[in-house]
Amino acid sequence: MEEYIKKIFVKLAKIPSDADPKGLTSEAKRRFELLNKVITSELENLGVEYEIDENLTIYASLESDDPKAKTIMFNSHIDTALEYPTPKGLDEIQVLEHEVIENKDIELSNGVKVLYSELKGKAGENVLTGNGEAQIGADDKCGVAIMLALAKYVRENPGFKIPNIKLVFTNNEEVGLGTQGLRYKKINADAGYCVDGDGTSGLFKQNFNAQTIIVKVSSTTVHPGYAYNKMENALVLLNKVCSKVNEQMSEPQDSKGKQGYVGLNNVSGNWSKCQASFIVRSFTFEEMKEFEDKFIQIVEQLNEETRMANIVLLLNQQPVYQNAMIELDKNPLVNELAIKAYDKVGIEAQLESVRGGFDGVDMTFAGLPTTNVFNGSHNMHGLNEWVSVQDMELSYKMCLELIELWSEQ
Numbered sequence: 001m002e003e004y005i006k007k008i009f010v011k012l013a014k015i016p017s018d019a020d021p022k023g024l025t026s027e028a029k030r031r032f033e034l035l036n037k038v039i040t041s042e043l044e045n046l047g048v049e050y051e052i053d054e055n056l057t058i059y060a061s062l063e064s065d066d067p068k069a070k071t072i073m074f075n076s077h078i079d080t081a082l083e084y085p086t087p088k089g090l091d092e093i094q095v096l097e098h099e100v101i102e103n104k105d106i107e108l109s110n111g112v113k114v115l116y117s118e119l120k121g122k123a124g125e126n127v128l129t130g131n132g133e134a135q136i137g138a139d140d141k142c143g144v145a146i147m148l149a150l151a152k153y154v155r156e157n158p159g160f161k162i163p164n165i166k167l168v169f170t171n172n173e174e175v176g177l178g179t180q181g182l183r184y185k186k187i188n189a190d191a192g193y194c195v196d197g198d199g200t201s202g203l204f205k206q207n208f209n210a211q212t213i214i215v216k217v218s219s220t221t222v223h224p225g226y227a228y229n230k231m232e233n234a235l236v237l238l239n240k241v242c243s244k245v246n247e248q249m250s251e252p253q254d255s256k257g258k259q260g261y262v263g264l265n266n267v268s269g270n271w272s273k274c275q276a277s278f279i280v281r282s283f284t285f286e287e288m289k290e291f292e293d294k295f296i297q298i299v300e301q302l303n304e305e306t307r308m309a310n311i312v313l314l315l316n317q318q319p320v321y322q323n324a325m326i327e328l329d330k331n332p333l334v335n336e337l338a339i340k341a342y343d344k345v346g347i348e349a350q351l352e353s354v355r356g357g358f359d360g361v362d363m364t365f366a367g368l369p370t371t372n373v374f375n376g377s378h379n380m381h382g383l384n385e386w387v388s389v390q391d392m393e394l395s396y397k398m399c400l401e402l403i404e405l406w407s408e409q
């Protein structure tokens with residue numbers, strides 16, 4: 001299937017597909033419709049039924065002959081991240097193919113490189129990159145190509161026993177809108193697999209809990225020339241809050257692995273009224289609570305010391321997401337079968353604690369327990385993004401194993 005996966009991937013990678021934080025603007029719509037066209041014409045060629053909703057999400061189905069069959073979903077997204085927006089006026093992104101040579105970096109334009117240290121063990125494989133000017137969107141066009149290959153295999157092998165399979169292609173995932181308006185009733189699956197993980201071994205286990213904490217300071221100010229003993233500077237007070245937070249809790253740059261953090265991410269206002277917002281992240285509710293308690297202490301203490309100002313603490317501001325592990329663990333088969341499928345293609349699954357969120361989290365909380373499997377991409381969101389065709393093939397084979405395992409449930 002290598003050639004087919006490569007062909008579809010290259011077709012998709014050529015089309016600029018920047019996510020749009022404003023949603024489906026006319027420009028985003030134009031881009032996403034071009035990408036969807038590639039998908040739907042393949043589905044039509046393969047004789048796979050599909051529907052598109054008002055958010056341009058594509059829902060395709062492959063039905064099992066077995067009336068007792070379970071239903072699984074595969075999901076990928078067509079949009080790409082905004083770290084390197086497609087240069088203005090560029091209508092077609094160049095995709096380059098390289099054969100990996102021992103001890104040799106892959107050099108692209110503008111000084112962009114894929115270092116051999118990253119390509120170790122890939123000698124002789126075919127690696128796809130951009131030309132250094134624009135992203136190829138391996139995140140997540142690899143997933144799209146892999147899912148179409150699954151449809152092709154199922155169609156061409158009618159004897160291959162399958163569960164019911166839903167293929168869901170979303171957009172604007174990179175700006176957090178991938179699952180907005182998603183029709184869960186239509187998908188109605190027992191398990192979900194986002195084909196959106198980088199590398200060739202990762203498997204989603206858990207993600208951060210997330211909340212925003214806001215601290216507001218207000219004070220009465222008077223003419224500064226006559227302010228003796230009559231005013232307190234809200235900005236100075238807010239600065240004290242920020243320093244104490246900083247002293248007592250880890251910032252993002254000091255935190256890794258399973259540690260949470262508190263990051264000051266916005267300050268606004270003047271000396272009579274100002275506020276600061278902090279993003280708070282942790283894998284456990286206990287640590288989230290510890291962070292909150294420290295904020296409460298800091299604010300209480302400073303409120304006692306101040307005479308003319310008032311500090312207010314706002315906990316649990318939106319947007320919030322939560323660690324999906326507890327929900328996902330209620331349906332252990334989702335990851336158990338994925339671990340088996342990895343094993344069948346010779347990979348030991350590495351269970352990942354994701355220091356962020358992803359669409360599977362929303363899906364899991366919406367009642368569709370969903371994990372994330374690898375798609376073979378590397379350096380996601382960078383100009384030095386790369387994917388080996390052989391790794392996409394490996395992901396495809398692993399997904400076929402997963403289908404087979406679910407057909408036996």
Ligand SMILES: [Zn+2]
Pocket residue numbers: 077139140173196
């Ligand atoms: Zn992605």
